[in-house]
Amino acid sequence: MENSDSRLNGLEHIQELLSSKNLRVCVVGVGRIGLPTALSFAKSGLPTIGVDINADLVTRINSNDYPLKDEPGYDVIFNQVVTNKKFHASTKIEDVVPNSEVILLSLPTPMDKNNIPDYSALKSVGAKLGELLEPGSLVVVESTIEPGFVENELVKIIEDGNKHLVAGKNFSIGVCPETANPGEIMLDFTHLPRLVGAIDEKTTKIIMEIYEYVFPVELIPMPDCKTANAVKLTTNVFRDLNIAFVNQLALLFEKLGIDISVVLDAAKRKYNFQVHYPGPGVGGPCLPVNSYQMLNSAKQFDSNMLSLVKTGREVNESMPDHVIDLIIDGLKDAKKEISSSTILLLGISYKPEVKDIQLTPAEKIVEKLKEHGAKIKIYDPFFKSVNVFDIQTENNIEQALTNVDSIVLVTAHKEFYDLKPSYIASKIQMPVIIDTKRIFDTDDAKKSKLIFRSLGTGKF
Known part of the structure; x- marks a missing residue:
């Protein structure tokens, strides 16, 4: 050269x-x-x-x-x-x-x-x-x-x-x-x-x-290089921790009968509150990995350093278990056992509008459902008619809704915002709906007499 x-x-x-x-x-x-x-x-x-x-x-x-x-x-x-x-x-x-x-x-x-x-x-x-x-x-x-x-x-x-x-x-x-x-x-x-x-x-x-x-x-x-990388990790670990915080609040508010969406909507109006939202877990190639990168850096000095980050990871990684608990509880009200039920997961991407399943909480939900003996169906607009997690995904929402006992909204893709609880009720007899991202119209769900569970609200 x-x-x-x-x-x-x-x-x-x-x-x-x-x-x-x-x-x-x-x-x-x-x-x-x-x-x-x-x-x-x-x-x-x-x-x-x-x-x-x-x-x-x-x-x-x-x-x-x-x-x-x-x-x-x-x-x-x-x-x-x-x-x-x-x-x-x-x-x-x-x-x-x-x-x-x-x-x-x-x-x-x-x-x-x-x-x-x-x-x-x-x-x-x-x-x-x-x-x-x-x-x-x-x-x-x-x-x-x-x-x-x-x-x-x-x-x-x-x-x-x-x-x-x-x-x-x-x-x-x-x-x-x-x-x-x-x-x-x-x-x-x-x-x-x-x-x-x-x-x-x-x-x-x-x-x-x-x-x-x-x-x-x-x-x-x-x-220097290390300071720039420290800033990058800090911003993402901040998000991971705050999501863990609201996930824990969601679990508490379900028991107290408090709607977390009402709490967060009011709290975010205060100038120094940065709102984060609960969900079925945290996935993708960034947040989970970045927290573990920070923990890996810390352990060379003290194994207990950044214990708060470790706890946040444990909280977010436990959320799929809570989703399973909500499914079982909803099916119980419908007088059904999870082992003999067909569960439809709506969305498997780790985030909306992205064709990516890296570290998606949907995978752990699928694993837990298999352990309970449930039959699983998947519909995701970004993964149509393909094999994901050893399951052949559905090609369209109408086909996906047939012969299911429970529907679990995992990823809030735009397509699902148009899916009304009343429409679901017309397709399925005694349906159980678990909304982990809180996108379904709760008033419509109540009117449709669904067995409905919303993360951070509880049951009705």
Whole structure:
């Protein structure tokens, strides 16, 4: 590569590359976050290539088949940049990285079966970067990681792959943690502030210069990588804990005969109350994982540190059990046993309007129902006529409603807001409805004489 030693040697050079649109960008990992990120860079006019080990995904992208049907807005950008050959994907990291000035890492950081963060994807790619990076390259980690992972592990992995590479001397590294909400990435990428941290101030400024060119949002400089990652984890652990708090309130209010929705609606009017809502559990690749990442960081100092976070996890992970209790209680009023009943789950995605079942509480509900011997049906508009959790899902709501004893609303997809309790009552004899997201009209449910359970309200 020509002039590799002079690349990224200052803001003036970056500005020159940006203004001429010759700054070559490689995004490693083009999934839920990585693909919109790559498309954003390509749309800005910078030569951008996506890299992924998923050959089928790469083929879809290069065939102009937009893979994120539930991510609105980026489909238009995708069609523009792929059709105009401004973006493509590859499985060959060895071809792309040496010909890129900037390498963005948007790789998954899941948990293992023991709830320990799994950084194997980042470590594997880091080892390859050690072999492939040209001097002067810039690595930016967007993946959500524990504070200190870059400084304590990733830098060493890269340097060990090439004795001539030294972070801060002939290659740079920093972080810009993604903050996008699946299903709303276009909105978040154009409105939410981003955090930038690096191994030195110069690199932080360079990263900010690049991201200012691509994203019309506030960029907040952090003193280092670990601080930026700590902020990212703090915001999500805050949510996980507050959801756990209202979940516990929901359990209490059911026994007290208090409607939690009335409580929360009034409480949120106070200036310093940030409302969160109860539900059947917390899923997805972020909140549960982020809490365990924080716990993993804490245990190196004290196994009891952040005990509140641990308790919050336990509360949220127990909510599927409470859903089962509500089902059993409702069926008891209908003089039915769960072991001889057919249960319809409405929605299995971990959140509304997203085709994603990562760590969804629906999976635990299915497992518990199987343990009780119940027959299970599933209808989710994003998972029609496919096998999920070893169950063949239904193709439409009318078909799903036939021959069931209980309906459990798990995910509040938009389609379900139009589903009236009175309509359900007309389809099913003596139906039992469990509303874990509180979207059904309770007045309509009462008039329809349903056996109805709503999380945080109790029975009527």
